Amino acid sequence: MHQLQKSILTFTRNLFFTMVVLLLTLTVEAQQGGGQSGFGETMRSNGRIWVVIAVMVIILLGLILYLVRLDRKISRIEKDNA
Amino acid sequence: MATAKNYMYKSWWKILSVLLLVYTFVFGLWHKVPELPALQETIRNLYFHVCMWFAMMILFTISVINAIRYLRTLDLRYDIYTRQFAVVAMVFGILGYATGAIWAGYTWADPNTSIYNSFSTIARDPKLIGAAIALLVYFAYLILRDSINDIDRKARVSAVYNIFAYALLFPCIWILPRVMPSLHPGNEGNPALDVKNDISGSMRVVFYPAIIGWTLLGVWIATLKIRLNLLKEKKLLK
Numbered sequence: 001m002h003q004l005q006k007s008i009l010t011f012t013r014n015l016f017f018t019m020v021v022l023l024l025t026l027t028v029e030a031q032q033g034g035g036q037s038g039f040g041e042t043m044r045s046n047g048r049i050w051v052v053i054a055v056m057v058i059i060l061l062g063l064i065l066y067l068v069r070l071d072r073k074i075s076r077i078e079k080d081n082a
Numbered sequence: 083m084a085t086a087k088n089y090m091y092k093s094w095w096k097i098l099s100v101l102l103l104v105y106t107f108v109f110g111l112w113h114k115v116p117e118l119p120a121l122q123e124t125i126r127n128l129y130f131h132v133c134m135w136f137a138m139m140i141l142f143t144i145s146v147i148n149a150i151r152y153l154r155t156l157d158l159r160y161d162i163y164t165r166q167f168a169v170v171a172m173v174f175g176i177l178g179y180a181t182g183a184i185w186a187g188y189t190w191a192d193p194n195t196s197i198y199n200s201f202s203t204i205a206r207d208p209k210l211i212g213a214a215i216a217l218l219v220y221f222a223y224l225i226l227r228d229s230i231n232d233i234d235r236k237a238r239v240s241a242v243y244n245i246f247a248y249a250l251l252f253p254c255i256w257i258l259p260r261v262m263p264s265l266h267p268g269n270e271g272n273p274a275l276d277v278k279n280d281i282s283g284s285m286r287v288v289f290y291p292a293i294i295g296w297t298l299l300g301v302w303i304a305t306l307k308i309r310l311n312l313l314k315e316k317k318l319l320k
Contacts, residue, residue, distance in 0.1 A: 053111050060107055064100050067302060071096070074309050081313055 090305040102295030110288045129292040134178030137297040141171035146248040149241040161237035162311045170304040175217045209259035209266040216254040219247045
């Protein structure tokens with residue numbers, strides 16, 4: 001079970017980085033598409049929206065990691081009490 | 083105590099929740115959104131602010147279902163379920179309220195005056211008042227619960243009150259804001275899913291997964307608290 005959760009975590013992490021790389025390559029396409037508001041266009045044209053996304057995703061994953069650890073801890077207590 | 087491996091102990095839906103939330107954060111900020119006056123890029127808050135309320139509503143529904151289950155069976159386990167789901171739903175409600183306050187400050191407020199001066203107009207909005215009443219009714223649920231010492235009576239009274247509180251959600255957050263003039267979108271219809279006017283079809287690609295992801299996260303937190311309380315009350319539940 002422990003191993004499984006570990007491999008799932010690794011998988012999730014890999015998936016995330018794959019998505020980031022995949023989407024970074026799309027940046028070029030996005031620059032050509034017009035019709036965005038000035039603010040959004042600026043955000044996208046220099047690619048720095050990724051800084052924001054990276055920060056937000058790290059916070060999210062940090063909180064999730066905390067939940068996973070809590071979940072495991074409670075599982076252990078449940079096993080001891082059974 | 084329930085040792086049966088029910089959904090609380092499974093991990094597939096927790097992983098699904100994480101994947102959907104990562105998807106929401108990445109694509110929610112990335113993909114193109116329709117340009118609407120006043121909203122502009124803030125329309126992306128749909129994936130965060132609106133989802134808080136959806137998650138709250140679903141969690142309150144789970145809570146009231148367990149309240150009814152408790153009243154039917156008088157099994158204290160369902161009382162624990164009811165309480166923990168209600169608390170997590172309230173947390174989501176508070177988050178929805180707080181994020182809405184920031185969003186409204188930038189989109190409803192008169193750009194020529196400060197947010198503080200526009201506050202009296204914003205604060206009078208029926209949707210805000212309705213949501214505040216609904217949350218306060220649930221705060222009263224906790225106060226009522228903790229003021230009764232007898233365990234069985236506590237569970238029974240609070241289960242009944244939970245059903246009343248749930249019934250009050252409908253006039254407060256579903257009906258009242260629709261019949262009164264409001265700054266909040268969706269006055270004469272659906273506040274969050276108006277595909278024709280508010281949301282382009284492309285936004286639903288992120289919006290629906292976001293709702294599921296946030297809701298599952300709420301369920302996850304609630305089940306952790308439930309499991310902890312089941313351990314704590316082990317003697318009572320035997």
